[in-house]
Amino acid sequence: MGTTSSALVMLFALFFIARLEFICSSTNSNVSCIASEREALMKIKGNLTDKANRLSSWVGKDCCTWKGVGCSNKTGHVVKLDLRNPIPAKFGHTTYYDDPIFKMNELSGQVSPSLLDLNHLHYLDLSMNNMQISNSLASLKSLRYLDLSSSISDETIPPHLGNLSRLQYLNLSYNYLPGPIPDTLGRLTSLTVLDLSSNDFNDSMSYSLCNLSSLVHIDLSYNSLSGAIPHCLGNLASLSILRLNYNQLQGPIPSEMGNMTQLTELDLHNNGFQGPFPREMGNMTQLKELDLSQNQFEGPIPSEMGNMTQLTELHLYSNAFACEIPNSMRNLCNLRVLDLSENMFAGKLSTSIGSPFGCIHNSLADLSLSFNKLSGGLPNHLGEFKKLERLIIRMNSFYGPLPSSLGRLSYLRELDTGYNQLNGSIPISLGQLSKLESLDLSNNLFVGTVFELHFAKLESLNELYLDSNSLVLNVTSQWVPPFQLQDIQLSSIKVGPQFPQWLETQKNVRDLGMSNASISVVIPDWFESIYCGIKSLDLSNNQIKGKLPICQKFKYRYIDNRWLDLSSNRFKGPLTPLPSDVYVLDLSNNHLTGVIPVSLCKVKNIAFIEFSNNQLSGRIPPCLWQLDNLVVLDLTNNSLYGEIPSSLGYPQLQSLHLRNNKFYGKLPLSLQNSTFLVTIDLGENVFIDNIPPWIGYNLTGLKFLNLQSNKFYGDIPPQLCHLQHLQLLNLAQNNITGNIPRCFGDFTSMVALDPTDTEDLHYYEENILDSMKGRELEYTKTLEFLVSMDLSNNGIVGEVPAELMDLSGLLNLNLSGNHLKGRIPNNIGNLTQLESLDLSRNKLSGPIPPSLSNLSYLSHLNMSFNNLSGRIPTGNQLQTLDNPSIYIGNDGLCGAPLNSCLDDKSSDGDHKHADESKVADETDFLWFYTGIGPGFLVGFLGVCGTLNFKKSWRYVYFQFIENNYNWISINIAIKLAQLRRMFNKGKFGG
Structure with missing residues (x-):
């Protein structure tokens, strides 16, 4: 978006220069400044702290030659005062206010009320300083340009700015002003540029802004605005730039915004917008940059998107779009940047962007489709995107081989196919991409061997990710790569058994991953460097x-x-x-x-x-x-x-x-x-x-x-x-x-x-x-x-x-x-x-509580x-737990998997079977005691005799008892249980 913004800012600057009747610090001026205005300027200087001595030129009688002061050629009145801090404090939306050089060049203190004596001022820029602004600033009726960005230290918006009826440019950005946007701004009907970005306005967007029919540029980004976009905003038919990004706005985009047919830039990213992509937006045929990313938009993208034929950048990432990529998108002949990542787009590329029909392949330079649900094979026609510099398809469900036609993308700088299901071997044609800086083929199903030819002309490569594939890296020990890598990820591919000798040639490595790479030798001495x-x-x-x-x-x-x-x-x-x-x-x-x-x-x-x-x-x-x-x-x-x-x-x-x-x-x-x-x-x-x-x-x-x-x-x-x-x-x-x-x-x-x-x-x-x-x-x-x-x-x-x-x-x-x-x-x-x-x-x-049977896991x-x-x-999962040992040692328990309970009803056949088993059990009992009696006595006497003579054996015995306590206990318990059943059945005559 930077190109369009810079052009418009330059356009506005030329506009104001053409309109203002002044000369700035001209040594050729034949007009000296007016004494009362010179005195007012000296009072302004006297009230300010100037650590860097920026106002050192403010000496002598001709104030029109002073730095930052501009006078009219016709009248000699001071019409311009530019005290902007000359040290840049921001790069994009990143600020560096704590930079010591910036702080040294700040002007600080109270702006003298004498500023009001300069009542012919058309242009006032006090930005990037640390000042307390006079409440009567709104008395400067001639002001057309006012820049107070990052300069208001008293945390209040100057009141009565709505009285500046001739104001055409107003910049109050980077002041972190609280509260709502004042309704009085709605009286500035001549305003063409309004920049209130990077404050802390925490209320709904003011409906009074809808009155500013001359507005060409609105920037309310980086605030805390909430609620919905006012429907009446669609009445600003002259609007060319609208930035509402980084707020807390919600709801759908009003269909009335389709009336903004002159819009060239619309930035709504990082809000809470919901609902579908409005079909009416297809009327914005002049739109060049559209950013709806990081919202909650959903549903399909209408085919009317294809009407935005002037689009150069389209950012829809991080939403909830769940549809196929519309075929009409392939007709966006000027589109350079397309970012659809982090959505739920489905379908195949071969029916939309990757189609050989349409003209998008003539312009597209940056394509990001990562973190979606796209599937199918990658179309061979991707090789026809001659201007493509970035191709990011990470985290989808693409399968099949990597098209060899990608080797024809001579401008390609970044290729990322990570976390898909691509298979087959890696095309050797990728080795021809001489401008490629980053290659990420990680976490796929690639197989085969990677040779030196795969890197033949990759002299620009600095990031290589081949990890988590079934690949073998096979290069000779004498190989000297054409690249100098910073990031190397070769984990879970076969690199070893030797430590890769070619690494010795890499002088700029910052990240090296070779986990699970089959290396089994000592790390060589040269690796220390x-x-x-x-x-x-x-x-x-x-x-x-x-x-x-x-x-x-x-x-x-x-x-x-x-x-x-x-x-x-x-x-x-x-x-x-x-x-x-x-x-x-x-x-x-x-x-x-x-x-x-x-x-x-x-x-x-x-x-x-x-x-x-x-x-x-x-x-x-x-x-x-x-x-x-x-x-x-x-x-x-x-x-x-x-x-x-x-x-x-x-x-x-x-x-x-x-x-x-x-x-x-x-x-x-x-x-x-x-x-x-x-x-x-x-x-x-x-x-x-x-x-x-x-x-x-x-x-x-x-x-x-x-x-x-x-x-x-x-x-x-x-x-x-x-x-x-x-x-x-x-x-x-x-x-x-x-x-x-x-x-x-x-x-x-x-x-x-x-x-x-x-x-x-x-x-x-x-x-x-x-x-x-x-x-x-x-x-x-x-x-x-x-x-x-x-x-x-x-x-x-x-x-x-x-x-x-x-x-x-x-x-x-x-x-x-x-x-x-x-x-x-x-x-x-x-x-x-x-x-x-x-x-x-x-x-x-x-x-045991019956509810135990409820435990289904x-x-x-x-x-x-x-x-x-x-x-x-019984019942449910308990039926599968049928090992008797889990209940042994509980004399009163009965039922499966132990013996049946006494109150279980038995048939006559069961009684007969019990009589037969009684004889068998009595026999078992007699054999049990016949065997255990003499055996126990002989064993006991033998062990006791041994223990009397062998201390080490005694230790071993008791160690055995301790280590096998549970086993011994269980076996004794089983035998005792058998005896108890025999007694309970009356097998010994009572």
Whole structure:
């Protein structure tokens, strides 16, 4: 849009210069300025602070020669005053008001009331300064041009501007003025240009603007305007430019806007407009630039769009258009830029833009169709778009081969086909695109080999993305590429086994991704010069050997947010010194040994440290706990030990993983200052402490809390109930006593997950271990859906709170191995999402509630070794859980999959069968005791005798008993159950 805007601004400038009768600072003037006006100018100067001495020329008697002052050739009156800051403060809509040079050149202070003595002023420009404007400014009746942009420091719009009846140009932009647009502006009937952009007008558009029938240019962009566009705005038939972008306007576009047949630029992007594309807009046949992007427009695009034959730019991205691209669009013979991305366009290109018919292929230079639902093959006719410079079709459903005709697009600078289903081999013709700067073929189904010919003439290439295809990069070790790449993404294609030698020729690499690239050698020494200058390096998931690369010298003095991912390789040895500007460091899943070096503490801005699954040992350097910017610390599965010091910093910490190490002691009070914590995983250590109540008071954003397998003791603090976002609580295998707090039923996120309650840790994939369905599982990508409570293997007493049954989002509930008593709550059927339930090894009594059969997702159940009685519920998912061991150890239970209940009705045939089985069972019983009696006695005496003489054997025996306790218990329980059935059936004569 910049070309049209510049031309119009130049046109307006020429217009005003032609109309104004003045000369500006002319040394040839024969007319001296009027004394009273010279005196007024001196008072204006005296009231202003001029740090840069911009008004140094304001000396002498002839004020018409002063810089910024212009006088009329005919009368000598001052008709122009231009005090605009000469240092540019903005580039587009990006401002640089804090630039010291700009601030030095600002004029500041109160504008003297003497300004009113210059009552012949036609042109006044006080822009880009810091002034308090006089309230009587509106008395300058002769003003035709007024520019107060970025100059009003008192935050009020000058009143009575509506009295400036001759005003033709008004610019109040970049003042951040509050409130509504004043209705008095509707009296400026001579106004042709109105620029109120970049303020904070926060009301509806003023209907008074509809009175300004002479307006050619309206800019109300970057405000907070709300409501709908007034229908009467369509009466401004002379309007050429209308900019309403970056507001909060809503509703449909009024059909009356189709009357604006002189419009050349219409910018409505970044609002909340809704509804269809009005057919009446097809009347805007002079329109050259149309931007409706970042709204909520929907439905089809009418064929009348084809009437806008003067269009050069059409931006419709980020809306909800759900239709095929209209065929009439191929007749837009002047269209250079077409952006339809981030919609729901469907259909095939071959019937619209890619059709060989029409004339759009003669003009189009920029085509973006990314993030839509377009499908089908890419038409070979795309090669006829001779002026095409950008082709972006990312994130669609295109399939089939890449047309070889694309190699004829000699102006092409960017080609992005990422995230489609394109297949076949990559055409060698792409190697002829000598102006190509960015090539992205990633995440498709391409197969075959990429040779040197594919890059033959790509001397302009600086971005190459071939990742996530079934490609093999096969170039010779002597190959010298014609390009110098900055971004290289070759992950998940076959590059190795050797480290690519051609990388040594690349001197400007900033991003290098070669994850899962089949590299299995030591990193060569020459790579150091590249490594030191890389901002983002990903060599993960290879088999790279040897020691970590080291950076002895820095190619760049500082790289903001450097990312190093060398995880899942075969690196060994100690941690090497790191660049001081590392932001993300992932060395997990290697064979690194030794201690964490003190030098890591010098990396002050590091935010992500991932050292999990190595062989690191020793204590953590105390200074490491003081890294204030740390967001993630993951030291899982190492051999680190020591206490966490009370000086722990980490105010920004969100994720703390210390699981499976040898840390001991208490949790430091200072951890409560890490109020952004989302995950705490301290499982499998030797922490000895009460569970601190401050976890519930201060860490209110916590979602995942794992203290499993430590030595935490005491009661569960009810303050944990304040953790409304908690969705995983694992306190298993500790020494916790007391009751389960009833307020555990208040865990909101265990009732229903909030889809908006997600934490984006950018570079880090959150992970945690949790026992579910009798197995320990690692959760990564699915962690956000894990809802689990595990309090097993503690000393918890009391009853199971009925309030726990309100946690309808729970997937896993494990209360096994405690001293819980009483009945299972009748409303257990409310846990409708439950997949795994373990209440075994407690003292629960009474019947199993029938509502248990409501749990349609239940796939793991264990209620063994309690005092439960009565009939086992049947129906639904319970029918599939038919392993008797899940109920053993409950003497009073009966029904499938255990023995039938006594009150079951039996037929005569059943009685006969029972008599026959009685004889068999008695025989089984006699054989059982005949075998077990002598065998047990001999075995017992033998073991006792051995244990008396062999201490080591005695240790092995009891170790065996401990390790196989559950197996032994289950087998004994089964035998006892058999005996009990025999007694119950009266097989021993009462």
